[in-house]
Amino acid sequence: MSPVVAGVLQLLALIAALALVHRPLGDYMARVYSSDKHWRVEKWIYRGIGADPDTEMRWPAYLRGVLAFSAAGVLFLYLLQRIQGSLPGSLGFVSIDPDQAFNTAASFVSNTNWQSYYGEQAMGHVVQTAGLAVQNFVSAAVGIAVAVALVRGFAFSRARGSAGAGRTPKRTGGLGNFWSDMVRGVTRILLPGAVIAAIVLVACGVIQNFSGIHEVGQFFNGHSMGGSQQWNGGAVASQEAIKELGTNGGGYFNANSAHPFENPTPFTNLFEIFLLLVIPFSLTRTFGVMVGSVRQGYAILATMATIWVAFVALMMWTEFAHHGPAFDIAGGAMEGKETRFGVGSSSIFAVSTTLTSTGAVDSFHSSFTGLGGGITMLGMMLGEIAPGGTGSGLYGMLIMAVIAVFIAGLMVGRTPEYLGKKIGTREIKLAACYILITPALVLVFTAFAMALPTPAHSMTNSGAHGFGEILYAYTSAANNNGSAFAGLNADTQWFNTTLGIAMLLGRFLPMVFVLALAGSLAEQTPVPTTAGTLRTEKPLFTGLLVGAILIITGLTYFPALALGPLAEGLAG
Amino acid sequence: MNNSLVKTARLLSAGLRALLVLTLVTGVVYPLVVTGVAQALFNDEANGSEIRADGKVVGSSLIGQSYNLPLKKGEETPEPDLKWFQGRPQNGLGVNSVNTRYKLILSGATNRSGDNAELIKWVKEAKAAVVKDNSVAGYTVEPSDVPADAVTSSGSGLDPDISPEYADLQVHRVAEKNGLPLDQVEKLVGEHSEGRTLGFMGEPRVNVLELNIALKELVAKS
Numbered sequence A: 001m002s003p004v005v006a007g008v009l010q011l012l013a014l015i016a017a018l019a020l021v022h023r024p025l026g027d028y029m030a031r032v033y034s035s036d037k038h039w040r041v042e043k044w045i046y047r048g049i050g051a052d053p054d055t056e057m058r059w060p061a062y063l064r065g066v067l068a069f070s071a072a073g074v075l076f077l078y079l080l081q082r083i084q085g086s087l088p089g090s091l092g093f094v095s096i097d098p099d100q101a102f103n104t105a106a107s108f109v110s111n112t113n114w115q116s117y118y119g120e121q122a123m124g125h126v127v128q129t130a131g132l133a134v135q136n137f138v139s140a141a142v143g144i145a146v147a148v149a150l151v152r153g154f155a156f157s158r159a160r161g162s163a164g165a166g167r168t169p170k171r172t173g174g175l176g177n178f179w180s181d182m183v184r185g186v187t188r189i190l191l192p193g194a195v196i197a198a199i200v201l202v203a204c205g206v207i208q209n210f211s212g213i214h215e216v217g218q219f220f221n222g223h224s225m226g227g228s229q230q231w232n233g234g235a236v237a238s239q240e241a242i243k244e245l246g247t248n249g250g251g252y253f254n255a256n257s258a259h260p261f262e263n264p265t266p267f268t269n270l271f272e273i274f275l276l277l278v279i280p281f282s283l284t285r286t287f288g289v290m291v292g293s294v295r296q297g298y299a300i301l302a303t304m305a306t307i308w309v310a311f312v313a314l315m316m317w318t319e320f321a322h323h324g325p326a327f328d329i330a331g332g333a334m335e336g337k338e339t340r341f342g343v344g345s346s347s348i349f350a351v352s353t354t355l356t357s358t359g360a361v362d363s364f365h366s367s368f369t370g371l372g373g374g375i376t377m378l379g380m381m382l383g384e385i386a387p388g389g390t391g392s393g394l395y396g397m398l399i400m401a402v403i404a405v406f407i408a409g410l411m412v413g414r415t416p417e418y419l420g421k422k423i424g425t426r427e428i429k430l431a432a433c434y435i436l437i438t439p440a441l442v443l444v445f446t447a448f449a450m451a452l453p454t455p456a457h458s459m460t461n462s463g464a465h466g467f468g469e470i471l472y473a474y475t476s477a478a479n480n481n482g483s484a485f486a487g488l489n490a491d492t493q494w495f496n497t498t499l500g501i502a503m504l505l506g507r508f509l510p511m512v513f514v515l516a517l518a519g520s521l522a523e524q525t526p527v528p529t530t531a532g533t534l535r536t537e538k539p540l541f542t543g544l545l546v547g548a549i550l551i552i553t554g555l556t557y558f559p560a561l562a563l564g565p566l567a568e569g570l571a572g
Numbered sequence B: 001m002n003n004s005l006v007k008t009a010r011l012l013s014a015g016l017r018a019l020l021v022l023t024l025v026t027g028v029v030y031p032l033v034v035t036g037v038a039q040a041l042f043n044d045e046a047n048g049s050e051i052r053a054d055g056k057v058v059g060s061s062l063i064g065q066s067y068n069l070p071l072k073k074g075e076e077t078p079e080p081d082l083k084w085f086q087g088r089p090q091n092g093l094g095v096n097s098v099n100t101r102y103k104l105i106l107s108g109a110t111n112r113s114g115d116n117a118e119l120i121k122w123v124k125e126a127k128a129a130v131v132k133d134n135s136v137a138g139y140t141v142e143p144s145d146v147p148a149d150a151v152t153s154s155g156s157g158l159d160p161d162i163s164p165e166y167a168d169l170q171v172h173r174v175a176e177k178n179g180l181p182l183d184q185v186e187k188l189v190g191e192h193s194e195g196r197t198l199g200f201m202g203e204p205r206v207n208v209l210e211l212n213i214a215l216k217e218l219v220a221k222s
Helices: A003-034 A040-049 A059-082 A098-109 A125-155 A178-204 A236-245 A266-290 A294-321 A325-330 A342-355 A370-381 A392-412 A425-451 A463-478 A493-522 A539-570 B002-041 B117-134 B164-178 B182-192 B208-221
Strands: A213-217 A228-232 B050-053 B056-060 B205-207
Touching: A003 A178, A003 A266, A003 A294, A003 A342, A040 A178, A040 B002, A059 A098, A059 A125, A059 A178, A059 A493, A059 B002, A098 A125, A098 A493, A125 A178, A125 A236, A125 A266, A125 A392, A125 A493, A125 B002, A178 A236, A178 A266, A178 B002, A213 B056, A236 A266, A236 B002, A266 A294, A266 A342, A266 A392, A294 A342, A294 A370, A294 A392, A294 A539, A325 B117, A342 A370, A370 A463, A370 A539, A392 A425, A392 A493, A392 A539, A425 A463, A425 A493, A425 A539, A463 A493, A463 A539, B050 B208, B056 B208, B117 B164, B164 B182, B164 B205, B164 B208, B182 B205, B182 B208, B205 B208
Parallel strands: none
Antiparallel strands: A213 A228, B050 B056
16 A cells, blocks of 8 residues: 555544544533533532632623633743742752743643743653643633633524523623633543543553653663663653643653654554544534534534645645655655654644644654645644634634625625624624734744844754744744744744743734624624525535635735745745 | 722632642642553553563663664764664754753754755765665665665654665665574564554554564574
């Protein structure tokens, strides 16, 4: 069997597995966010928080919850790293410097998981498990909560309560309760999923121990048989599971999911890709159920799946063709790729991690072909919506849907509607603000980094690829991805600070607009469907949506891409 | 003003309490439970899939090692010990820059792009070396026979595997250096070649450490 056929079969297997769990998981998540009942353990948690989980929040209150919880997260994680040197269980690692501690705290709370540190030689057990891994759970839960709030904005209405969303709003304009949504995301979705996934991973060879740094025998040390090497033990499987499931992506080790202790076999590789895609894809079903029309969910799913499959196909094409001087001499694009995964499986991982907000890598994007590197960047520039991060993918895609119905409305001269809600001036302003934030962050910061004398010293490669390293860094940060053209030495005060700011603004400003939009939708009375209504559950709309996404992203980023990956990929 | 300050403080403290409670659940209970289950059910895997030879631990079946001669004076990188099957180049392995008191095995990729002059040089040199080292009396390696994995560094730098093509290419050399019959070494490689999982996942591969352990046993027997 040729590697290309094997690659395609792996893609098909992945699609089959995702299709199999789509309905049950999507329906289950809809029940999680619609149920009025609290689990006993959740009641204890609410008592610990001191919050009433049944209070209906309007959008400003919901947003305040998101921001307060996340601010506490940044503060806690920052302090934990700053005092690491005095904590027990830190393997003797020193405290992290202020700029890097800020960067890492911003990174993990914003679900980015950009890492300017070397996992195995900087972070001890306490910071990894009680700091970083915790944010892997809660930042993902916050993302889903915000997405669910937006879905409720569409589903709830002033006149007759909820359409199909179960839990009826107790006051006009209510979006649910942030504490309840966030806690349930952890207790009912992420935690059970992570436990199962972690055990599967351990069974396949991912390590899970608290051995710390210990000596292990070696086969041959140069002079004689025997000798020893130093291994880093740790709670890797438990962190790996939620790292993928919560679309986080921050590796325990420097090599991330290329490290054999994080990703030991071809099966774990596909399993990890499955984990990082499963919640974002299934949330479209949750959305369909909650707005009372599963076909609306399928239209969104079809949009995401079309882009994802097309990107995987393009990636496999360029990586198998291995255009580029070094790869031509080598006879294949295996630089930065593991033998056990090969080109096919690595291509699927690279596309899936950049089209979600994961940013984990099983092969190093900087050593992909020029066009392959461009595909990873373009994936992030789409706003990570195909299928996107846990929650953030769904709300990002719904914003694009709002834009698409607006464009369609302009064509026929009708006030656009989506899911029975009028898309008026206020709504379209909020959606426009949403889609402007990340490009502004990416392009402005990249321009400054290129204009200033020192940031360019961090580049490993020169020319178009060197520019690509910096463009990639800000694209990754502002879109909360976390992967990198890792030749860039990002552990400088400039990069730690500016990337940290880009991650926080790229995460929380869009959330402000999403929740404001949700609030404004929730206060509307739905308009009845008429012959003139754009049927947003039809393939025509999926086509329109794919087109709108590609055109908007293309117009925004084409000049920057032309200077970087396009120039590199098209060079003779 | 005062009122809103109080409100903000109250909200932040609710956020902090939520974080602490969830830290207890997801940052303490969860990893401990998973560790307990892992150590009980999958003790070997959870501790790094250690591999033994002659009763001694000689590494992990998951982590690649190097098989080099001692570093000579004036050399930057040691020469490979051609008695053993060689793994992939490891040009991207990290350096111990943060915690120099440890001699940790570190992971990392080169992150060089396809048009990077250094990478082009490395690949060319590696290819020339593979051709030279493996061409022995009666067997000449052509540059076009050298597979890509033989001349490129992996993502982790710790790749435990090589492609079966690269292993086959080393058979003549290894047989000659160890004074073994060719067919015996060929058989050894055949026994240690692993196909795709379920026929389609990943790529075919040979675990270099396991192969070298078997080679050592073969040498000891003959």
